[in-house]
Amino acid sequence: MDHVVGLKCVICGKTYRADEVEYVCPDHGDEGILDVQYDYDLIGQRLTPGNLGASTDFTIWRYKPLLPIKPNSPVPPLAVGWTPLYPAPRLAAGLGLKHVWVKDDGRQPTASFKDRASAIAVVNAQEKGAKIVTTASTGNAAAALSGLSASVEQENVIFVPESAPPAKIAQLLTFGSTVLLVKGTYDDAFELCLDAAKEYGWYNRNTGYNPYMSEGKKTAAFEICEQLGWDAPDRIFVSVGDGCIIGGLHKGLKDLYALGWIDKMPKLMGVQAAGSDYMYQAWQNGEDILTKPPIEAATVADSISAGLPRDRIKALAAVTETDGAYIRVTDDEILQAIPALARGSGVFAEPAGATAYAGLVKAANDGLVSAEERIVVLNTGNGLKDVASAMKAVEAVGTRARYVAPNLESLKEIFG
Numbered sequence: 001m002d003h004v005v006g007l008k009c010v011i012c013g014k015t016y017r018a019d020e021v022e023y024v025c026p027d028h029g030d031e032g033i034l035d036v037q038y039d040y041d042l043i044g045q046r047l048t049p050g051n052l053g054a055s056t057d058f059t060i061w062r063y064k065p066l067l068p069i070k071p072n073s074p075v076p077p078l079a080v081g082w083t084p085l086y087p088a089p090r091l092a093a094g095l096g097l098k099h100v101w102v103k104d105d106g107r108q109p110t111a112s113f114k115d116r117a118s119a120i121a122v123v124n125a126q127e128k129g130a131k132i133v134t135t136a137s138t139g140n141a142a143a144a145l146s147g148l149s150a151s152v153e154q155e156n157v158i159f160v161p162e163s164a165p166p167a168k169i170a171q172l173l174t175f176g177s178t179v180l181l182v183k184g185t186y187d188d189a190f191e192l193c194l195d196a197a198k199e200y201g202w203y204n205r206n207t208g209y210n211p212y213m214s215e216g217k218k219t220a221a222f223e224i225c226e227q228l229g230w231d232a233p234d235r236i237f238v239s240v241g242d243g244c245i246i247g248g249l250h251k252g253l254k255d256l257y258a259l260g261w262i263d264k265m266p267k268l269m270g271v272q273a274a275g276s277d278y279m280y281q282a283w284q285n286g287e288d289i290l291t292k293p294p295i296e297a298a299t300v301a302d303s304i305s306a307g308l309p310r311d312r313i314k315a316l317a318a319v320t321e322t323d324g325a326y327i328r329v330t331d332d333e334i335l336q337a338i339p340a341l342a343r344g345s346g347v348f349a350e351p352a353g354a355t356a357y358a359g360l361v362k363a364a365n366d367g368l369v370s371a372e373e374r375i376v377v378l379n380t381g382n383g384l385k386d387v388a389s390a391m392k393a394v395e396a397v398g399t400r401a402r403y404v405a406p407n408l409e410s411l412k413e414i415f416g
Helices: 040-046 049-053 060-066 089-094 115-127 140-150 166-175 186-200 213-217 219-227 244-259 278-285 312-320 331-345 351-365 383-396 408-415
Strands: 004-009 034-038 085-087 099-104 132-136 155-161 178-182 235-239 267-273 325-329 374-379
Touching: 034 213, 040 060, 040 244, 060 219, 085 219, 089 099, 089 331, 099 219, 115 132, 115 140, 115 213, 115 244, 132 140, 132 186, 140 155, 140 166, 155 166, 155 186, 166 178, 166 383, 178 186, 213 219, 213 244, 219 244, 235 244, 235 351, 244 267, 244 312, 267 278, 267 312, 267 351, 278 312, 278 325, 325 331, 325 351, 331 351, 331 383, 351 374, 351 383
Parallel strands: 099 374, 132 155, 155 178, 235 267, 235 374, 267 325
Antiparallel strands: 004 034, 085 099
16 A cells, blocks of 8 residues: 555644554544545556546445555445435525535445445455454444445444344344444443454454544545536535544545645535534534543434544544534434435435435525535435334324225225
C-alpha cells in the first residue's frame, strides 16, 4: 500500500506508519482514533475522472487506488456500492426547493450503508490472516459484516443489544454468524466487543475505533460527486449516530478536493434524533467532545441511537469544517418522514434513513437552505429493516389496509 503514507491521530496530530499501530493512537487509548493519510500525487497518477468514466466496475472497488487495501487483494463477490442517486423533483417542489436527489443505500447487499465499511473490514482482515472478525452494532453494521463474511467464509462474532429489531437479528442468524445479544445498550455492546477483541485477538471492525472503516464509508461521497458529473452538491443531509458515516463522507470529499476533482466542499448537515442528540448538543453549545459525558440515548431510529458517539471527533469536524450544521428532529418527525420520502421519491427508508429527510424538511421550514441549492439526502437503510416502525408511520398518517370479501359487492362498498 505505497499510496498510504501513515495514520494520523485526530487528537494530538501524531503520525504513525501504517504497520506501526493497528487501530488507535497509543497515547490516547481507545479514544485515539486515527485518520488514514494518502499520497495524492501518486494516486492522481493512477486514477483520474477520465479512466473512472471508462470503468465497468460499478462497485466501491472502482476507487481501489483511493482505498487502504493492497492492489492485488481479492475482494468479496457481493456488489457493494454504486447505489442509485435519484432526482426527487416532487420532494423538492414540496419544500420550495429546485434540486434534490436521494442517494439510496438501502439498495446495498444487506440493505444498508454499512456494507461499505464491512467490505473494507473483510479485505483488511483477510490480508492480516485473521481467523475471526468482530463488531458491535445496533444491527446494520452487524448484518453488513455478517453478509460480507458469509460471501468469503470468514468467521465472525457479533455483539448487538438485545433490543435490536428482529429483522436485523434474523439477518445475522441466517448468514451464520455467532450472535451475542447483550443485555444492555449499544454502548455496552461496544465496550464488551472491544474487550473481547483484545482478549481473543480478533480483528476489530468497530467504527470509531478501526480507522479503515471511514475509508469504506467515504466511497459514498465519491459516488455522489461522480454521479453528478463531478459537480459537487451544495449540501448533503445524513443521519448521525456514532458519527462514522458523516466523518467518512467528509474524508471522501477532502480526498476529491485534494485531487482537484471537485472545486468546492459541500456543507455537511448532520441530523440527529432528539432522543440521541449528543453531537447536536456539543455543536450547539460549543462543548468539548473529549470531556463531554455520555447521554441517555433512546429513539425509534435504533441505527443512530448512541449515548457516546465513538467517532465524535471526526463527526464534529465534518460539520464545522464545511460550514454545515447539526439539526435535531423528533421521533414523530422521523416517522412522518418515512411515508413522505417513500411517496415523494419511491425510496423506502428505515427510521435512521428517513431521519436525513426529516432534517431537510426542518431545514427548509426554518429557512436554513435556499431554493437554488443542490441538495443530496442520503438514505442509509432499507425500510424492511424495521417493519414495525414503518407500520407505526403509516398508521400515524391515516393509511391502513381495507378488508374486503372476495366479491364485487364488497368492493363497491369502498369504491361505489
